[in-house]
Amino acid sequence: xxxxxxxxxxxxxxxxxxxxxxxxxxxxxxxxxxxxxxxxxxxxxxxxxxxxxxxxxxxxxxxxxxxxxxxxxxxxxxxxxxxxxxxxxxxxxxxxxxxxxxxxxxxxxxxxxxxxxxxxxxxxxxxxxxxxxxxxxxxxxxxxxxxxxxxxxxxxxxxxxxxxxxxxxxxxxxxxxxxxxxxxxxxxxxxxxxxxxxxxxxxxxxxxxxxxxxxxxxxxxxxxxxxxxxxxxxxxxxxxxxxxxxxxxxxxxxxxxxxxxxxxxxxxxxxxxxxxxx
Amino acid sequence: xxxxxxxxxxxxxxxxxxxxxxxxxxxxxxxxxxxxxxxxxxxxxxxxxxxxxxxxxxxxxxxxxxxxxxxxxxxxxxxxxxxxxxxxxxxxxxxxxxxxxxxxxxxxxxxxxxxxxxxxxxxxxxxxxxxxxxxxxxxxxxxxxxxxxxxxxxxxxxxxxxxxxxxxxxxxxxxxxxxxxxxxxxxxxxxxxxxxxxxxxxxxxxxxxxxxxxxxxxxxxxxxxxxxxxxxxxxxxxxxxxxxxxxxxxxxxxxxxxxxxxxxxxxxxxxxxxxxxxxxxxxxxxxxxxxxxxxxxxxxxxxxxxxxxxxxxxxxxxxxxxxxxxxxxxxxxxxxxxxxxxxx
Numbered sequence: 001x002x003x004x005x006x007x008x009x010x011x012x013x014x015x016x017x018x019x020x021x022x023x024x025x026x027x028x029x030x031x032x033x034x035x036x037x038x039x040x041x042x043x044x045x046x047x048x049x050x051x052x053x054x055x056x057x058x059x060x061x062x063x064x065x066x067x068x069x070x071x072x073x074x075x076x077x078x079x080x081x082x083x084x085x086x087x088x089x090x091x092x093x094x095x096x097x098x099x100x101x102x103x104x105x106x107x108x109x110x111x112x113x114x115x116x117x118x119x120x121x122x123x124x125x126x127x128x129x130x131x132x133x134x135x136x137x138x139x140x141x142x143x144x145x146x147x148x149x150x151x152x153x154x155x156x157x158x159x160x161x162x163x164x165x166x167x168x169x170x171x172x173x174x175x176x177x178x179x180x181x182x183x184x185x186x187x188x189x190x191x192x193x194x195x196x197x198x199x200x201x202x203x204x205x206x207x208x209x210x211x212x213x214x215x216x217x218x219x220x221x222x223x224x225x226x227x228x229x230x231x232x233x234x235x236x237x238x239x240x241x242x243x244x245x246x247x248x249x250x251x252x253x254x255x256x257x258x259x260x261x262x263x264x265x266x267x268x269x270x271x272x273x274x275x276x277x278x
Numbered sequence: 279x280x281x282x283x284x285x286x287x288x289x290x291x292x293x294x295x296x297x298x299x300x301x302x303x304x305x306x307x308x309x310x311x312x313x314x315x316x317x318x319x320x321x322x323x324x325x326x327x328x329x330x331x332x333x334x335x336x337x338x339x340x341x342x343x344x345x346x347x348x349x350x351x352x353x354x355x356x357x358x359x360x361x362x363x364x365x366x367x368x369x370x371x372x373x374x375x376x377x378x379x380x381x382x383x384x385x386x387x388x389x390x391x392x393x394x395x396x397x398x399x400x401x402x403x404x405x406x407x408x409x410x411x412x413x414x415x416x417x418x419x420x421x422x423x424x425x426x427x428x429x430x431x432x433x434x435x436x437x438x439x440x441x442x443x444x445x446x447x448x449x450x451x452x453x454x455x456x457x458x459x460x461x462x463x464x465x466x467x468x469x470x471x472x473x474x475x476x477x478x479x480x481x482x483x484x485x486x487x488x489x490x491x492x493x494x495x496x497x498x499x500x501x502x503x504x505x506x507x508x509x510x511x512x513x514x515x516x517x518x519x520x521x522x523x524x525x526x527x528x529x530x531x532x533x534x535x536x537x538x539x540x541x542x543x544x545x546x547x548x549x550x551x552x553x554x555x556x557x558x559x560x561x562x563x564x565x566x567x568x569x570x571x572x573x574x575x576x577x578x579x580x581x582x583x584x585x586x587x588x589x590x591x592x593x594x595x596x597x598x599x600x601x602x603x604x605x606x607x608x609x610x611x612x613x614x615x616x617x618x619x620x621x622x
Binding site for chain 2: 013017020021024027028031032035036100101102103104105106107108109111112115219277278
């Protein structure tokens with residue numbers, strides 16, 4: 001019986017086989033994006049729109065405690081905002097996959113099943129990288145400047161991308177529990193936008209009411225944003241706040257990302273198993 | 279059964295309050311084709327889902343290639359090809375990309391998957407559409423691509439869940455041709471269908487399911503005989519008023535006579551040598567018969583005999599049958615007649 005099926009090497013894929021499954025699934029998701037380029041609007045058009053809106057509409061009205069240009073202040077915030085909200089795409093994509101007949105095909109193949117999840121998260125990480133590039137280019141076009149060295153600049157981007165990646169596993173959990181792609185999309189507005197806005201990303205938290213400031217200072221998005229500002233040597237008014245994450249934003253940001261990933265990834269794979277068992 | 283490639287043993291499965299399977303058992307010997315026949319909602323798809331590791335049985339056992347589907351689903355997946363009822367394809371990929379993806383995920387090397395995909399696209403007459411997005415495919419093209427996907431790794435066991443449902447007669451014929459080509463290559467096939475003629479044409483044995491239970495099991499011929507509802511039609515050279523009385527003892531029942539008195543019809547048990555006996559009796563009575571036809575019962579007759587009810591919406595079952603007979607080539611048409619009629 002073991003030789004009957006042509007070309008299949010072993011019962012459950014080994015490490016190399018799993019990696020190949022992940023590559024195949026990632027490629028599949030990237031092809032999806034290329035077929036429907038409008039899917040990319042939230043990582044291409046939205047960043048440009050937000051950058052222009054915030055800098056030209058609110059830029060003059062928001063004073064930065066400790067001084068500095070609003071453009072330099074806002075860029076890390078824009079990156080965090082756009083990457084956070086773009087994880088909605090993972091929730092929608094996951095829900096869509098479960099909605100279509102293709103999932104039953106995957107389930108009868110001798111593949112490594114978590115490749116469905118990992119492939120989705122990696123494809124979404126690549127679109128997040130595109131988003132980061134768009135933010136950076138738009139920022140440079142409107143006068144963003146940084147005195148940090150290249151490694152430090154890259155580290156700033158990596159910090160935010162890592163957070164977005166871990167958050168995309170939370171989004172995957174939401175997608176795996178959604179009845180439809182549409183209900184997965186509402187996750188973006190109900191959870192992600194408040195998460196992104198109740199933070200130091202758009203405005204310094206010093207102007208917020210006390211209770212809201214406490215929430216904002218412990219919001220992982222604030223740590224991520226403050227961490228990027230520090231790495232980019234951009235104005236970081238949160239540095240004067242005594243809350244631990246604001247004093248150690250890089251460490252806090254990494255800790256949040258690792259924690260979220262460690263909790264959400266196993267949970268997603270558990271939800272996936274549950275959702276595909278009948 | 280020692281050489282059974284597919285075995286279902288007392289399968290039970292409920293979805294909420296709906297009992298889909300209530301103790302279904304059957305076995306498919308290696309290299310043969312089993313037709314799982316039943317109306318919509320009979321439990322056919324549920325049985326296939328359990329055998330293909332998509333669903334877990336509430337009770338009972340299932341083995342594919344001797345491997346328990348619950349204990350070793352991953353090993354079972356290496357042995358099977360599945361063409362599901364709803365074509366399980368990625369609408370945003372091209373036909374070729376679908377096949378290559380499925381091949382790669384099955385563990386084939388990329389080059390190998392690519393070569394096999396090209397081969398199957400050619401075989402299923404999809405080569406021209408290979409690089410078009412599947413969303414734009416017709417129902418028949420999707421079905422063929424799904425069939426191709428099920429064959430990528432040349433699996434020894436194939437599950438075809440209603441492979442022609444929703445296809446036009448030409449599409450049905452094409453799928454039938456492909457399945458016929460597979461038969462005889464040593465592949466074991468479980469085919470579910472609502473189409474009576476499809477099971478009759480493709481399957482070595484038929485298991486009839488209804489309300490989650492097996493209500494009959496046998497070769498198409500055995501099932502027809504069991505239903506005891508063959509039909510005989512005699513065409514006389516000249517009208518003979520006494521002909522009905524002559525054949526009545528032989529058919530053991532009511533004989534209907536056409537208005538012109540030329541054609542006589544009766545329901546009969548399929549008895550061996552009936553046509554000869556009829557010819558002899560008519561000859562002794564001095565009557566000439568132009569034609570005597572003993573028509574075997576349709577599978578709907580079988581279903582009616584087994585359940586006391588017609589298959590719901592049997593126009594689905596008998597309609598395409600007439601069409602397929604028209605579409606069939608000359609050789610096939612002759613075979614159809616030989617199976618259905620015995621000429622005196």
